[in-house]
Amino acid sequence: MKIFxxxxxxxxxxxxxxNGVMPAFTIAGGLIDMGYGSRGxxxxxxxxxxxxxxxxxxxxxxxxxxxxxxxKKLFFEPRLSKSGWISCNSCHNLSTGGADNLPSSIGHKWLxxxxxxxxVLNAKFNLAQFWDxxxxxxxxxxxxxxxxxxxxxxxHELAVSILQSIPxxxxxxxxxxxxxxxxxxxxxxxxxxxxxxxxxxxxxFDLWLRGYDRISQSEQEGYDLFKAKGxxxxxxxxxxxxxxxxxxxxxxxxxxxxxxLGRCNVTKNEKDKYVFKVPLLKNIELTAPYFHDAxxxxxSEAVNIMAEYQLGVTLSRDETNKIVAFLKTLTGxxxxxxxxxxxxxxxxxxxxxxx
Numbered sequence: 001m002k003i004f005x006x007x008x009x010x011x012x013x014x015x016x017x018x019n020g021v022m023p024a025f026t027i028a029g030g031l032i033d034m035g036y037g038s039r040g041x042x043x044x045x046x047x048x049x050x051x052x053x054x055x056x057x058x059x060x061x062x063x064x065x066x067x068x069x070x071x072k073k074l075f076f077e078p079r080l081s082k083s084g085w086i087s088c089n090s091c092h093n094l095s096t097g098g099a100d101n102l103p104s105s106i107g108h109k110w111l112x113x114x115x116x117x118x119x120v121l122n123a124k125f126n127l128a129q130f131w132d133x134x135x136x137x138x139x140x141x142x143x144x145x146x147x148x149x150x151x152x153x154x155x156h157e158l159a160v161s162i163l164q165s166i167p168x169x170x171x172x173x174x175x176x177x178x179x180x181x182x183x184x185x186x187x188x189x190x191x192x193x194x195x196x197x198x199x200x201x202x203x204x205f206d207l208w209l210r211g212y213d214r215i216s217q218s219e220q221e222g223y224d225l226f227k228a229k230g231x232x233x234x235x236x237x238x239x240x241x242x243x244x245x246x247x248x249x250x251x252x253x254x255x256x257x258x259x260x261l262g263r264c265n266v267t268k269n270e271k272d273k274y275v276f277k278v279p280l281l282k283n284i285e286l287t288a289p290y291f292h293d294a295x296x297x298x299x300s301e302a303v304n305i306m307a308e309y310q311l312g313v314t315l316s317r318d319e320t321n322k323i324v325a326f327l328k329t330l331t332g333x334x335x336x337x338x339x340x341x342x343x344x345x346x347x348x349x350x351x352x353x354x355x
Contacts, residue, residue: 049209053227053236056206057122057199057282057332064193067176071194073340074187080159081152083108084352088145088191092120094337097286098198103294108153109354115260116294119287121335122280124196125239131276131292133245134266138195142188156184162350163187168343200283200332208329215329222326225319230311240281240330247275248292251312257293285328300324 062068074080075088091105091113092098098121100106104113115131123129129141145151146159163169163182173182176190205223207214215223226232235241245263248254254274263275276292289295290302303323307315315323 049211052209053232054205054209054240055238056209057125057201057203057238059201060197060199062197064176066172067190067193068197069194069340070172070176071190071192072337073172073342074191075194076340077342079162079345079349079352080146080154080187081108082154082158082352083354085354086152088120088142091117091145091151094120094198094335097121097283097334098123099287101288103289105151107151108149111150113150115292116289118279119283120195121198121200122239122242122282124199125237125280126242126277127244128277132263132266133277138192139185139188142191142195143184146184158350160184160187165346165348165350166343167346198335200334203282203330203332205326205329206332216325218322219325219329222322222324223329225323226326229307229313229315229319229323231306231323234278234310235281238282241278242280244278245272245275246278246310247273248309249274250310252309254309256295260292262292281327282330282332283334285331299327303327 078085078087078090080087086107091100093100098119100117102117104115105117107113118131123138127133129135129138130144135141135144143156147155160182163173169182173186173190174180177186179186204214204219208220226235234244234246237243248262258274261273263272263277264270266272279291284290285299288299289297290299291305296302296305300320303320304315307313
């Protein structure tokens with residue numbers, strides 16, 4: 001009887017400990033390596049495909065929760081814009097793959113931006129930000145839209161003064177940065193901390209890379225074609241892209257858009273005309289329309305355009321379908337976001353200006 005009682009208590013304690021740790025793993029994106037849950041599938045001889053040029057997105061654990069929570073509020077904060085209407089989430093909608101699914105984003109006074117808005121999901125894996133790479137990192141990128149007259153149309157001084165007029169923000173910034181004043185650098189730093197959590201692990205292809213039998217024969221043939229045709233030369237790594245700049249129109253000149261100069265605008269070097277950051281392909285099925293000029297809404301057509309203009313090959317319909325099937329295995333777990341409740345404005349808060 002005593003032995004039974006001791007065993008029962010031991011099991012109860014073990015269950016309690018496991019339950020205590022489980023939420024941390026769940027928040028971080030799942031229990032892939034431990035094989036928990038139906039998403040794990042069955043192991044293929046315990047094999048992990050570590051030599052593949054694409055790597056699974058790592059599970060990240062939040063290490064500064066107060067800063068991340070502050071950054072989340074700022075990401076959804078429309079008062080950072082002149083009109084009090086546009087937030088980071090307007091153009092990088094976390095409900096729709098981290099993009100707005102428009103040819104170009106709608107900014108202040110319904111102005112249309114000059115280029116397609118890339119996804120914010122997995123943006124931490126980009127070697128630089130924006131299509132032309134003009135921002136070296138997420139922190140530098142976060143400052144840009146606030147002061148861009150075609151986007152949020154505010155300025156850094158006004159954005160900071162609005163935050164400083166709200167006691168709750170003053171308290172949160174002081175807690176995180178130990179400073180009585182709010183600075184635009186800290187605003188961008190907090191937004192960056194939040195955006196760095198916006199990764200999408202556990203795609204079926206990531207699970208396959210980790211050794212689980214999670215993709216079909218047709219999807220694997222699509223991946224083999226993706227490598228054999230040369231797509232893998234630019235689309236590799238954690239984000240399946242984002243880690244190099246390439247000319248759009250290597251095999252033949254890209255004639256659909258000759259106005260957007262790309263990296264040349266940054267370097268002022270003629271050889272960088274029509275050179276763009278290679279886009280991430282993780283979650284690609286969620287982020288139409290495609291390319292910097294949003295020239296197609298069809299993933300199949302996008303694959304064929306890449307084959308024609310970048311690789312100089314023509315794909316059969318079967319090859320295109322298999323590559324598209326593979327690309328759809330790259331969709332991972334989307335960030336689970338509880339919408340933040342923002343503090344109210346005060347009598348000292350600048351009123352929205354739609355002009």
